[in-house]
Amino acid sequence: MAEQTDARALEEVVTFTSDLIRIDTTNRGGGDCRERPAAEYAAARLADAGIEPTLLERTEGRTNVVARIEGTDPSADALLLHGHLDVVPAAAADWSVHPFSGEIRDGVVWGRGAVDMKNMDAMILAVVRGWARQGVRPRRDIVIAFTADEEASAEDGAGFLADRHAALFEGCTEGVSESGAFTFHDGAGRQIYPIAAGERGTAWLKLTARGRAGHGSKVNRDNAVTRLAGAIARIGAHQWPLRLTPTVRAALTELAALYGIDTDLADVDALLDKLGPAGRLVEPTLRNSANPTMLDAGYKVNVIPGEAVAYVDGRYLPGGEEEFRTTLDRLTGPDVEWEYHHREVALQAPVDSPTFARMRAAVEEFAPEGHVVPFSMSGGTDAKQFSRLGVTGYGFTPLRLPDGYDYAAMFHGVDERVPVEALHFGVRVLDRFLRTA
Numbered sequence: 001m002a003e004q005t006d007a008r009a010l011e012e013v014v015t016f017t018s019d020l021i022r023i024d025t026t027n028r029g030g031g032d033c034r035e036r037p038a039a040e041y042a043a044a045r046l047a048d049a050g051i052e053p054t055l056l057e058r059t060e061g062r063t064n065v066v067a068r069i070e071g072t073d074p075s076a077d078a079l080l081l082h083g084h085l086d087v088v089p090a091a092a093a094d095w096s097v098h099p100f101s102g103e104i105r106d107g108v109v110w111g112r113g114a115v116d117m118k119n120m121d122a123m124i125l126a127v128v129r130g131w132a133r134q135g136v137r138p139r140r141d142i143v144i145a146f147t148a149d150e151e152a153s154a155e156d157g158a159g160f161l162a163d164r165h166a167a168l169f170e171g172c173t174e175g176v177s178e179s180g181a182f183t184f185h186d187g188a189g190r191q192i193y194p195i196a197a198g199e200r201g202t203a204w205l206k207l208t209a210r211g212r213a214g215h216g217s218k219v220n221r222d223n224a225v226t227r228l229a230g231a232i233a234r235i236g237a238h239q240w241p242l243r244l245t246p247t248v249r250a251a252l253t254e255l256a257a258l259y260g261i262d263t264d265l266a267d268v269d270a271l272l273d274k275l276g277p278a279g280r281l282v283e284p285t286l287r288n289s290a291n292p293t294m295l296d297a298g299y300k301v302n303v304i305p306g307e308a309v310a311y312v313d314g315r316y317l318p319g320g321e322e323e324f325r326t327t328l329d330r331l332t333g334p335d336v337e338w339e340y341h342h343r344e345v346a347l348q349a350p351v352d353s354p355t356f357a358r359m360r361a362a363v364e365e366f367a368p369e370g371h372v373v374p375f376s377m378s379g380g381t382d383a384k385q386f387s388r389l390g391v392t393g394y395g396f397t398p399l400r401l402p403d404g405y406d407y408a409a410m411f412h413g414v415d416e417r418v419p420v421e422a423l424h425f426g427v428r429v430l431d432r433f434l435r436t437a
Contacts, residue, residue, distance in 0.1 A: 005431045006130030013423045014109060016045065016122035018102035020085075021111035027086035027151040031059065035148040038085040038118075039063035042146045045125045049132035051144075056165060062156035065146040066168045069128060071138045078141035079355075079437055080175035080391055082382055083121040084150030084157065087113040088412045096415050107420045114418040115410040117178045120397040121146055123423065127431045138434055143172055150382050153342055158385035172391050174355050177381055180395030181363050181429065183370065185403045186278045190258070191370045193363050194281050196395025197356065198247035198376035199383065201321060201346030203314035205290070205328070207231060209336045213306035220304050225297045228308040231336040232292045235312060238331055240287040242268055245318050247376040250351045251282050254373040284378035288324050290314040290331075311341060315378065318346040344384040348376075349392045355437060359396050362433035366425060367400055398429035 020038055027033040036057075043053035043065045053067045063085075071078075090099035090112040097103045099112040113119075124144060131137070149157035161168070180196035209231065211224035244252075244265060252271060256263040261274050268286065272279035290312050297308035316324040332338050350356065351374040360372040383393025399422040401407055410416045 003134070003136065003435070005428045006134055008133065009126040009130035009427050009431070010424045012129060013122045013126035013427045014104065014420055016125050017109050017114065017119050017418065017423060018104055018111075020118040020121055021102035021109070021113050022100055024100045025086045026089050026112070027149065028089055029152045031156075033086050033149065033152070034061040035085040036061045036063040039065045039146060039148070042085070042121060042125060045129060046144070049129040051128060051132070054168065056161065058156045058160040058164070062148040064148050064157055064161055065144075066161065066165070067144045068168070069138060069142040069144070071140040071142065073139050076140035077173040078143055078169075078171035079434075080143045080145065080169060080172040080386060081124055081434070082145040082147060082158070082175060082177045082386065083117050083124060084147045084382060085118075085121065086148055086151045087116065087118070088151050094414045099416070104420070108417050109420060109423070110415070110417040112416055114416045115407070116412065116416070117397065119399070119418050119423060119426070120178055123397070123426045123430050126427050127434060130431065136435065138437065140437060141171060142434065143169055147382055154382060154385050158382035162385045162388045166389055169386070169389050169391070172389065175383060175386055175391045175393045176359075176396040177383055177393065178395055178397050179377055179381065181359065181398035182407050183367070183399065183401040184278070184281060184407070186276065188276070191367065192258075192278060192281070193367060193370045193372045194251070194375040195356065195359050195363075195372060196377045197250075197349040197351045197374045198245060198285070198318060199347040199380050199393070200285060200315040200317055200376070200378055202342060202344040202380045202384070203316055203321070203324060203340060204342040205312040205314050205338050206341040207310040207312060207332060207336055207338045209308045211304070211306060214304045216302035216304055223304055224306060224308040225304070227335040228297065228310055231332045232295070232310050234331045235290050235328070236292050238290065238327070240289060240327075242286050243288070243317050243320055244268070244286070245348060245376060247348055247351065247374055248282050248285055251373055251375045255281070258371050258373070281373070281375050285317065285376040288314070288316045288320050288327070290328065316346060318348045320346070344380055345387060347383055347387055347393055349394050355394065358436050359394065359433055362429045362436070363398060365432060366429050396433070398426045399423075400425035
């Protein structure tokens, strides 16, 4: 019989989630963040369990924590277990509770980071501290990393660790982190647990149009604002062609089998219609995308500026970056320049690996009514930076969620919260997976 999860770990995961939320680690971008108090909190809980943490900074206050738990099989590859400490901003006036209160009410933990992703940080701490009390050692080395700056460029976080402290991750071939193994209710009674095995690449772009400055009352055929507006309109209206990556093919195949539908990948739109709400799991990752998000031009209404700037959030599929670049060249045209403001690679992970099978088995043990499927994330995580070290990344933050709970809306949304029972489920599943990994 498998060992039971340490009962105290179930209490600690709730406390740790609440405590971490109360530590305001808002990342406003441009270096405006301080993760050190949260890093020190996590490091102290590791040290209490006899796990030696290392604190590392590229920039003062932007602190990362790395620790290693030795496994019983020195010949086995190591597994990286990582979560970020920073969160996106939250306007208290918009929330039902203060976003940094960590309030526990009616069986729910409230606050910024409850889902993205201080819940997973707390799960990691609770599981490994439970192991220390039980005398458990995993089969393979487990490297734990709590990172800074994931919600911006990761330059002070995972990027810094991968570039400057690669030795700490020696032997790591696979990693697990956020955004997978959560309950997706399809509206027809099925409970689906998607595990992430891929990410679209990040292509944040800066567009610059130049023209002839002049008086706002005069005719000006070289208006930078007009040129930029044309390019932005073309980008916003562009219909990107459908491209099926191996991860998305696997997702569609497994979902079709679950619903008893013929897998006709020659007509994906029709297949999505038949899948109903479950199609939302794959729809964002069928294509590249480019969404204009910021505009900056001019300084006075009666002055035509000589330069106008815009920013675009671009994402590209694995194998799709060349198509993305050539399309942007065409859409921007000869009068608008574009460059990468921030770029990171697209990722794919095998869905037929032993690690994926063990994640699937761990979820199914505690959610036998659930159906595990692979999927690809539309956004990105620190797995991109750790891939520089040869680490294959999966998204696995297990949560059993009630029907009506909008998981996707919790990310960067108002009234972010996580049920206590979801945290308990996550600890049990993560514990089982890591014991067998």
